[in-house]
Amino acid sequence: MKKTWFITGASRGLGFEIAKAALRAGDQVVAAGRNKAAVANKLGPDSGQLHSVELDVTDANQARAAVAAAIARFGGIDVLVNNAGYGHLGLFEETTIKDVEEQFDTNLFGVFHVTWAALPYMRSARRGRIFNISSLAGILGAELGSLYCASKFALEGFSESLAKEIAPFDISVTIVEPGPFRTDFLTAQSLRSGANAVADYDDRRAQLRAGLEERDGRQGGDPAKLADAMVLLANEAQPPLRLVAGSIAFNAADAKLHSMRTELDLWRALSISTDGNYDDVVVPRY
Numbered sequence: 001m002k003k004t005w006f007i008t009g010a011s012r013g014l015g016f017e018i019a020k021a022a023l024r025a026g027d028q029v030v031a032a033g034r035n036k037a038a039v040a041n042k043l044g045p046d047s048g049q050l051h052s053v054e055l056d057v058t059d060a061n062q063a064r065a066a067v068a069a070a071i072a073r074f075g076g077i078d079v080l081v082n083n084a085g086y087g088h089l090g091l092f093e094e095t096t097i098k099d100v101e102e103q104f105d106t107n108l109f110g111v112f113h114v115t116w117a118a119l120p121y122m123r124s125a126r127r128g129r130i131f132n133i134s135s136l137a138g139i140l141g142a143e144l145g146s147l148y149c150a151s152k153f154a155l156e157g158f159s160e161s162l163a164k165e166i167a168p169f170d171i172s173v174t175i176v177e178p179g180p181f182r183t184d185f186l187t188a189q190s191l192r193s194g195a196n197a198v199a200d201y202d203d204r205r206a207q208l209r210a211g212l213e214e215r216d217g218r219q220g221g222d223p224a225k226l227a228d229a230m231v232l233l234a235n236e237a238q239p240p241l242r243l244v245a246g247s248i249a250f251n252a253a254d255a256k257l258h259s260m261r262t263e264l265d266l267w268r269a270l271s272i273s274t275d276g277n278y279d280d281v282v283v284p285r286y
């Protein structure tokens with residue numbers, strides 16, 4: 001059955017590829033971007049299959065208007081893709097609260113704005129799928145990742161909780177966790193970092209930034225292939241809660257699970273020793 005997709009950050013990178021893949025599959029696409037003309041430039045003019053809307057995800061009013069435009073055009077949203085995001089990759093001590101607020105405004109609160117706007121329609125239709133684009137950075141902390149990882153870890157907790165709340169309405173949530181993919185993510189156009197240089201970090205900062213520059217344009221993941229995988233999942237009867245994307249992310253997630261398991265086992269006795277001597281404990285449902 002033909003689906004209607006609503007995709008944020010469709011002007012470039014992964015969002016653009018997801019829009020193209022959904023169009024190739026014969027679906028209808030509402031392509032949302034901060035600059036509608038840029039989206040139309042990349043994907044083409046509005047048609048029977050495509051409708052572009054202006055949306056900076058940090059703006060709640062614009063999110064409501066963009067979703068309303070999608071409903072007016074295609075009558076509903078079957079697949080919501082919260083993709084818009086960027087990486088603030090900098091050393092924590094060199095960042096400011098403004099950097100933190102901006103990172104969360106886009107990567108987390110932006111997802112909230114769009115999800116709040118879309119959910120009432122999806123809930124009343126009693127069906128739908130939500131893809132939240134997290135990252136390997138939502139599984140694993142890394143140097144330069146304090147702000148970006150914090151925003152993606154938060155997105156993971158949000159998504160996992162939301163999945164449980166909306167499952168009774170036949171709406172699924174899939175958290176997509178890509179490793180490095182070949183988009184604009186590491187370019188100067190997308191990447192941000194802190195401006196308050198702390199001399200103690202000079203050498204490491206230089207090394208870490210050189211590493212980012214070296215990786216830019218040489219990432220292992222193909223965004224077009226991930227987009228096709230998401231189209232496949234959108235048609236899966238039982239979509240997964242998580243899809244780790246790319247072998248780099250797969251291996252790193254595997255190693256993290258292994259080290260968590262080892263540490264959990266190692267400290268099991270101390271963990272359990274903090275239980276109280278109560279006989280009226282109510283265990284929460286997880």
Ligand SMILES: NC(=O)c1ccc[n+]([C@@H]2O[C@H](COP(=O)([O-])OP(=O)(O)OC[C@H]3O[C@@H](n4cnc5c(N)ncnc54)[C@H](OP(=O)(O)O)[C@@H]3O)[C@@H](O)[C@H]2O)c1
Binds near residue numbers: 015135177
């Ligand atoms: N590429 C990777 O290695 C990688 C790995 C893991 C996760 N991810 C995640 O994948 C998602 C897409 O990133 P990408 O790799 O495709 O990077 P990208 O090529 O830099 O594209 C980022 C997209 O997000 C949009 N965007 C940024 N801030 C926005 C805002 N406030 N409102 C609306 N749109 C906004 C950009 O729009 P403009 O054109 O207007 O700037 C652009 O369309 C992000 O959530 C990112 O965290 C990427």
